[in-house]
Structures are given as structure tokens and as C-alpha cells.
Amino acid sequence: MTAAVNPKKLIKGGLHDWEVVIGMEIHAQVTSRSKLFSGASTEFGGEPNDHVSLVDAAMPGMLPVINEACVAQAVRTGLGLKAQINHRSVFDRKNYFYPDLPQGYQISQFKDPIVGEGEVLVDLPDGESITVGIERLHLEQDAGKSLHDQNPTQSFVDLNRSGVALMEIVSRPDLRSSEEARAYVTKLRTILRYLGTCDGDMEKGSLRADVNVSVRRVGDPLGTRCEIKNVNSIRFIGQAIETEARRQIAIIEDGGTISQETRLFDPGKGETRSMRSKEEAHDYRYFPDPDLLPLEFDQAYVDALAAGLPELPDAKKARFIASYGLSPYDAGVLIAERASADYFEAVAKGRDGKAAANWVINELFGRLNKEGHSIETSPVSADQLGAIVDLIGEGVISGKIAKDLFEIVWSEGGDPRQIVDARGLKQVTDTGAIEAAVDEIIARNPEKVAQAREKPTLLGWFVGQTMKATGGKANPAAVNALLKAKLGIE
Amino acid sequence: MSVDATTVRRIAHLARIAVSEDEVAPLQGELNAILAFVEQLGAVDVTGVEPMTSVTPMAMKKRADAVTDGAKADAIVANAPETEDHYFLVPKVVE
Numbered sequence: 001m002t003a004a005v006n007p008k009k010l011i012k013g014g015l016h017d018w019e020v021v022i023g024m025e026i027h028a029q030v031t032s033r034s035k036l037f038s039g040a041s042t043e044f045g046g047e048p049n050d051h052v053s054l055v056d057a058a059m060p061g062m063l064p065v066i067n068e069a070c071v072a073q074a075v076r077t078g079l080g081l082k083a084q085i086n087h088r089s090v091f092d093r094k095n096y097f098y099p100d101l102p103q104g105y106q107i108s109q110f111k112d113p114i115v116g117e118g119e120v121l122v123d124l125p126d127g128e129s130i131t132v133g134i135e136r137l138h139l140e141q142d143a144g145k146s147l148h149d150q151n152p153t154q155s156f157v158d159l160n161r162s163g164v165a166l167m168e169i170v171s172r173p174d175l176r177s178s179e180e181a182r183a184y185v186t187k188l189r190t191i192l193r194y195l196g197t198c199d200g201d202m203e204k205g206s207l208r209a210d211v212n213v214s215v216r217r218v219g220d221p222l223g224t225r226c227e228i229k230n231v232n233s234i235r236f237i238g239q240a241i242e243t244e245a246r247r248q249i250a251i252i253e254d255g256g257t258i259s260q261e262t263r264l265f266d267p268g269k270g271e272t273r274s275m276r277s278k279e280e281a282h283d284y285r286y287f288p289d290p291d292l293l294p295l296e297f298d299q300a301y302v303d304a305l306a307a308g309l310p311e312l313p314d315a316k317k318a319r320f321i322a323s324y325g326l327s328p329y330d331a332g333v334l335i336a337e338r339a340s341a342d343y344f345e346a347v348a349k350g351r352d353g354k355a356a357a358n359w360v361i362n363e364l365f366g367r368l369n370k371e372g373h374s375i376e377t378s379p380v381s382a383d384q385l386g387a388i389v390d391l392i393g394e395g396v397i398s399g400k401i402a403k404d405l406f407e408i409v410w411s412e413g414g415d416p417r418q419i420v421d422a423r424g425l426k427q428v429t430d431t432g433a434i435e436a437a438v439d440e441i442i443a444r445n446p447e448k449v450a451q452a453r454e455k456p457t458l459l460g461w462f463v464g465q466t467m468k469a470t471g472g473k474a475n476p477a478a479v480n481a482l483l484k485a486k487l488g489i490e
Numbered sequence: 491m492s493v494d495a496t497t498v499r500r501i502a503h504l505a506r507i508a509v510s511e512d513e514v515a516p517l518q519g520e521l522n523a524i525l526a527f528v529e530q531l532g533a534v535d536v537t538g539v540e541p542m543t544s545v546t547p548m549a550m551k552k553r554a555d556a557v558t559d560g561a562k563a564d565a566i567v568a569n570a571p572e573t574e575d576h577y578f579l580v581p582k583v584v585e
Contacts, residue, residue, distance in 0.1 A: 032555050039558030048576040049566045053559035057566050069555030099580040156577035293550040
């Protein structure tokens with residue numbers, strides 16, 4: 001990133017302004033049925049050690065055989081990150097000891113990863129956007145899980161996750177605030193979900209982040225960084241960065257120095273603390289795994305995968321802006337999830353795109369959030385919402401009635417057109433009927449009529465009374481015109 | 491290349507092998523002898539030679555993405571010194 005330093009993103013210390021520099025390693029679980037090097041299931045949960053083959057348990061003599069679908073997923077992800085795809089990559093052993101790592105090493109890619117440099121375009125809430133460099137993406141095995149709270153003296157080890165394929169996606173230190181970091185992870189997650197290469201479910205650990213944080217005075221070279229391990233929600237990523245940056249600033253302003261180390265974020269206490277045990281483990285003694293040949297494929301293989309990619313978020317957003325006349329903000333909201341984008345397109349097809357976007361974003365999303373529904377479980381289908389948009393467009397119902405109609409469809413279901421007919425929700429455009437209502441209100445409120453001639457803003461009160469008298473069904477434009485004429489307001 | 495006593499202690503620890511103080515000096519000698527032996531390979535000029543990964547030209551063998559294994563928790567924990575509900579039990583490890 002070459003953008004100039006944005007003063008708004010600096011953190012104020014006691015003495016100086018500080019720039020925070022962030023890089024991330026995202027571990028994304030590859031969507032696949034079986035593991036990276038064995039035929040055991042990747043399904044979440046399961047009885048202890050039930051999704052484990054003798055390969056995953058590292059029994060002597062077992063040999064890893066790669067899952068071709070995981071290779072394809074890594075290449076597809078690389079293409080989605082506009083990255084260099086390496087036709088030859090190598091698996092290495094990363095050696096360390098831990099009870100949930102039965103091999104004593106993790107099969108990973110060190111020197112020659114499957115995917116090289118790429119980039120992610122990240123939109124920020126203020127409308128600005130930044131390009132975050134991707135350094136590499138490599139395939140590796142996940143470890144098992146240790147439970148420490150079952151017994152006072154022992155840890156329980158379950159290897160169900162052991163050997164599940166992960167993509168480690170390493171960014172360049174291009175991020176300058178916790179907000180940018182959160183936006184980056186959000187965007188990366190959206191891309192992965194569009195591609196179908198990772199489900200992005202952070203609660204189930206499908207997406208975890210290691211966050212590298214350092215601080216510096218503006219214009220100085222990079223400071224010493226600390227790595228915060230295994231942060232498992234986007235909100236916590238933001239909190240961990242803020243906490244860690246302030247810790248480092250306080251130390252430096254007190255005349256101290258930062259030592260490079262691995263730290264853990266404790267959301268309960270709102271602090272990061274040192275994981276000393278991890279320090280010596282950093283001597284991983286990588287070497288090429290003699291059980292695995294280099295992974296090689298040709299350009300035709302990459303081209304075939306490229307041809308099968310779905311429309312990606314950036315392209316979809318640009319198309320929504322161009323074809324439906326949406327604002328970049330609205331387009332951004334709609335494309336955040338593929339299912340939302342598909343729903344919107346179903347509503348917008350053959351209709352006014354902006355009206356469709358308004359209804360999807362303001363009414364539907366608002367209601368879904370409130371009730372804890374996802375777009376997939378929406379009680380109002382795209383066809384039903386489309387019919388409501390049509391009824392407004394045709395002048396059959398007013399915007400206000402449309403909201404009532406939406407409520408009826410939400411809770412009772414049914415065809416919006418039939419509901420409008422059956423319950424007499426049609427907008428009254430018959431000027432005679434509206435005029436009668438207007439005349440009555442004027443006759444009953446002579447003092448207000450006098451005031452309105454002095455103070456034209458009182459027109460709103462008359463409009464409200466008329467709408468009330470007509471059960472909200474009067475055409476607001478007709479009401480306005482009639483009232484203005486009768487009250488003599490310009 | 492040669493190793494000193496500190497390096498011997500460190501790699502023993504990384505490999506989780508208990509090495510007593512008396513053993514450090516003899517091990518250092520043995521390791522340095524091995525390293526010296528391996529260093530003779532440095533005499534061969536391998537400029538422009540690709541590292542060989544297989545004696546015969548072979549492509550990496552791949553599997554289809556299908557669940558063909560697992561559901562054998564009894565066998566997985568069969569040799570474990572201690573288990574409970576098919577979990578491996580190990581001395582407590584906490585960060």
C-alpha cells in the first residue's frame with residue numbers, strides 16, 4: 001500500500017502520535033469431505049477420535065496421499081485473490097511437540113507454496129478503499145484438539161480435526177488500523193464463501209487469525225512486532241489490535257523496548273499476554289517431507305478451474321452499480337453474502353433496482369436481523385417481496401400500506417396481490433372520496449385552517465389527518481395537491 | 491559446520507530427548523563427526539542440477555475427495571496408556 005499516512009488512523013499516545021502496522025495470517029479450513037492426506041471425514045464435531053484414520057493418528061508406516069479436491073480449492077482461492085499460481089510446490093515438515101500433534105510435525109509448505117503474491121481490495125466504512133497485498137497461500141494440516149477442563153491433572157486429546165486441510169493466507173503488513181484489519185478479514189471471508197473454498201464459520205474455528213502488530217512514529221522504519229495467536233472472531237481481532245498497540249505504545253513511551261514474542265488475547269480481561277512456551281518452539285527445523293513428491297500441475301489445469309469460478313464480490317458489486325443504478329454502499333451491503341445478492345437479483349429482475357434494493361436492505365434485512373433469521377430462512381420470498389414492490393410501482397398501494405402488507409406477508413404468508421384485494425388495502429386515488437375527507441377535516445378545524453395560511457408547515461398536520469381518516473389508503477400526492485388548493489398554500 | 495555444547499543441549503530439548511551433562515561432550519563429538527562426513531558432499535559441483543525427488547519420473551499420487559476411513563476410535567486409542575471415552579489422556583498441558 002502506498003497511500004499517505006491518514007492522520008485519523010493514528011493512535012494518540014501520551015507523548016506522540018503512533019501509526020499501527022498490522023499483517024495477518026489467516027487459517028481457513030478448506031471445504032472438503034475428507035482430510036488433506038487421509039480418507040477420514042472433516043465433519044465438525046463427531047464422537048471423540050471417530051473421524052480419525054491411522055494416518056491422522058500418525059501410526060507407524062502410514063503414508064499421506066493428497067486429496068485432489070483440496071489442491072483444486074487452494075488454486076481456486078489463489079485465483080480469487082488474483083494471485084500467482086505456482087505450478088510446482090513442495091510439502092515440508094514443520095517440527096514441534098504438542099500432544100495434539102501426533103506426528104511430531106505438521107505437513108505444511110514452507111519454501112515453495114502453491115500460491116504466491118496476490119491482492120485483496122478492501123472497502124472501508126467511510127467509502128475509502130485500500131488494496132492489501134497477499135504474500136502467499138499454502139496448504140497445511142490442522143492439529144487435533146486438547147481439552148483442559150475435564151480433569152484437574154490431565155488434558156484430553158481428540159484428533160478429529162487432525163489432518164483437516166487448512167489454507168494459510170498471509171497478508172503483507174499493509175493494514176494501518178483495527179478497522180482496516182476487520183474490513184480485510186470480512187472481505188477475505190466473503191471471497192472464500194463466494195468461492196465455496198471455506199465456509200468462514202468462525203464459531204466452529206473454520207477461520208482463525210494470527211495478527212502481527214507493531215507501532216512506529218510516522219515516517220520511522222517498522223517497529224518490533226508481536227504476534228497474537230488464534231483470534232477467532234472479527235470483533236476480537238479489532239479489540240486485540242487496539243489492546244496490543246496501546247500496550248506497545250505505553251512501553252516505548254516509558255523508555256522501554258518491545259521484544260518480539262507470541263501473545264494470546266484474553267477477551268474477558270481485555271489484555272494480551274505472553275505465551276512463553278511458544279518461543280523456543282519457533283525453531284521448526286523445516287525440511288521437505290520425504291513421503292510426498294512435489295505437487296505439480298500445468299496451466300490447462302489452472303485454466304479449467306478459472307473457467308469454473310463464480311462471479312466474485314468485486315465484479316458483482318460493479319455490475320450492481322452499473323446495471324441497477326445502486327449506490328456503492330447499497331451494492332456493498334447486498335454483495336456481502338452471495339445468498340443476499342441472489343435474493344436481491346430475484347427481486348430486482350424486471351423491476352426498479354433502487355426500489356428493490358431499498359426494500360431488501362431496509363425492510364427485509366432489518367427484519368431478518370431483528371428476528372435472528374438468515375436470508376435463507378426468510379419468511380418472505382423474493383417473489384413475494386417483488387410483488388409488493390410491483391404494487392407500489394403500479395400505484396395500487398401507498399408506501400405506508402406496503403409496510404403493513406410486508407408485515408402481513410411476513411407473519412401470515414400468502415400472495416400479496418390477493419391480500420391487497422381481500423383486505424381492501426388499495427390506495428384511494430378517487431379524488432372525490434379524498435376530497436370528501438379533506439372537506440370534513442377543514443370544516444372541523446377552522447382555527448387550524450387560519451393558522452395554516454400563516455404557517456404553511458401546518459400542511460403536514462392536515463396530510464396526517466387525511467391519511468388517518470382514509471385508513472392510510474389515500475394517495476399521498478393527491479392528498480397534498482388537494483389540501484394545498486383548498487387551504488390556499490403554495 | 492560444527493555444533494557446540496549449547497547447540498547439542500538445545501536440539502536434544504527440541505527433540506524431547508533427555509541428555510545428561512556427561513553425555514553432552516561425547517554427543518557433540520559424534521554429531522560433529524557426522525556433519526564432517528556429510529560435508530564431503532560439498533565437494534561435488536551441483537551447479538544447475540535440480541534436486542532429485544524421485545528415482546524414476548513420477549507424478550504425485552492423488553486421492554478423490556471421499557470419506558473412506560475413520561469410525562475406528564477403538565483402534566485409534568488401542569495403544570494409548572490412558573484413555574477415557576475414546577479421548578487420549580495426557581499430563582495436563584496449559585498455556
